[in-house]
Amino acid sequence: MHSFGYRLNGLLTFAVTILALMCVIASLSDNLNIPSPSAEIQIMNINWFQKQPKGSDEVILTMNISADLQSLFTWNTKQVFIFVAAEYETRKNSLNQVSLWDAIIPAKERAKFWIRSSNKYRFVDHGKNLRGKEFNLTLHWHVMPKTGKMFADKIVMSGYSLPEEYI
Amino acid sequence: MGWIGDTVDSIKSIQIRQLLTQVVSLGMIVTSALIIWKGLMCVTGSESPVVVVLSGSMEPGFKRGDILFLHMSKDPIRAGEIVVFNIDGREIPIVHRVIKVHERQDTGEVDVLTKGDNNYGDDRLLYAQGQQYLQRHHIMGRAVGFLPYVGWVTIIMTEKPIIKVRFPCDMDCLN
Numbered sequence: 099m100h101s102f103g104y105r106l107n108g109l110l111t112f113a114v115t116i117l118a119l120m121c122v123i124a125s126l127s128d129n130l131n132i133p134s135p136s137a138e139i140q141i142m143n144i145n146w147f148q149k150q151p152k153g154s155d156e157v158i159l160t161m162n163i164s165a166d167l168q169s170l171f172t173w174n175t176k177q178v179f180i181f182v183a184a185e186y187e188t189r190k191n192s193l194n195q196v197s198l199w200d201a202i203i204p205a206k207e208r209a210k211f212w213i214r215s216s217n218k219y220r221f222v223d224h225g226k227n228l229r230g231k232e233f234n235l236t237l238h239w240h241v242m243p244k245t246g247k248m249f250a251d252k253i254v255m256s257g258y259s260l261p262e263e264y265i
Numbered sequence: 266m267g268w269i270g271d272t273v274d275s276i277k278s279i280q281i282r283q284l285l286t287q288v289v290s291l292g293m294i295v296t297s298a299l300i301i302w303k304g305l306m307c308v309t310g311s312e313s314p315v316v317v318v319l320s321g322s323m324e325p326g327f328k329r330g331d332i333l334f335l336h337m338s339k340d341p342i343r344a345g346e347i348v349v350f351n352i353d354g355r356e357i358p359i360v361h362r363v364i365k366v367h368e369r370q371d372t373g374e375v376d377v378l379t380k381g382d383n384n385y386g387d388d389r390l391l392y393a394q395g396q397q398y399l400q401r402h403h404i405m406g407r408a409v410g411f412l413p414y415v416g417w418v419t420i421i422m423t424e425k426p427i428i429k430v431r432f433p434c435d436m437d438c439l440n
């Protein structure tokens with residue numbers, strides 16, 4: 099019972115158990131944090147609105163995004179992944195979500211920001227349904243912890259719409 | 266002929282009871298590991314409740330060697346979720362984020378496009394020939410939690426055959 103092998107085994111088992119317990123407690127402590135984020139998105143300009151040669155509609159637009167997400171960060175947060183998605187309904191599809199822009203916020207200090215950007219990813223429909231379409235812009239965030247459970251939530255901003263005719 | 270006699274003697278002197286006890290104990294350990302694994306499969310509703318991150322395409326969020334806990338519920342797939350999916354014909358599952366969702370009115374079926382956070386372009390290059398979107402049946406689960414570094418044990422075991430140990434096949438095969 100006192101050989102090196104047994105002692106090492108006992109030590110390793112104990113260490114792993116304690117580490118696992120610490121990870122669980124760290125993750126549970128995230129539940130104590132009540133976030134209160136805020137965000138605002140303005141569409142500055144629709145730069146391009148045309149039908150692609152293959153047939154689907156495509157939009158290029160410029161947005162002003164300002165947000166304060168500092169309350170999402172806890173000591174157990176590694177980064178917060180945020181993205182802006184356009185959400186709309188068409189005759190054929192009950193829900194379409196197209197991610198337009200995303201960013202990674204590595205630290206609390208950078209979580210309050212203002213940025214003007216055109217869409218990083220192509221806003222392409224599954225068809226030709228975008229003329230005059232009303233859509234919501236939703237800011238989603240995904241809190242990725244140093245260890246444990248991930249949280250995700252969103253703010254929905256509605257009231258945006260595309261022009262009736264191609265530009 | 267002397268050594269045959271010696272061998273027979275040494276075989277007779279092995280205590281059958283002790284040997285059997287050891288074999289049964291080993292069997293119990295292997296079986297309980299299998300029970301826990303299958304139980305997790307039931308509880309999380311996914312074929313593979315734990316996966317190891319094998320590539321750096323989701324950095325800095327998930328690094329190579331992290332372990333992800335998966336859960337598959339009947340909730341519809343939405344943009345922003347981190348999903349684990351299999352491409353037809355490839356056995357290694359991929360962990361990326363959903364960036365586009367098109368859900369049909371009538372059938373409720375979804376077309377989903379994914380992209381790794383650290384990749385420049387979306388995953389259409391990874392999909393099968395001619396495939397533009399993923400459907401629900403490709404997706405094995407959503408990532409709901411993670412543990413850093415623990416997956417290196419599996420990576421070392423599968424990539425360095427010298428150290429390969431025979432575990433219940435499910436744990437290794439699905440990673």
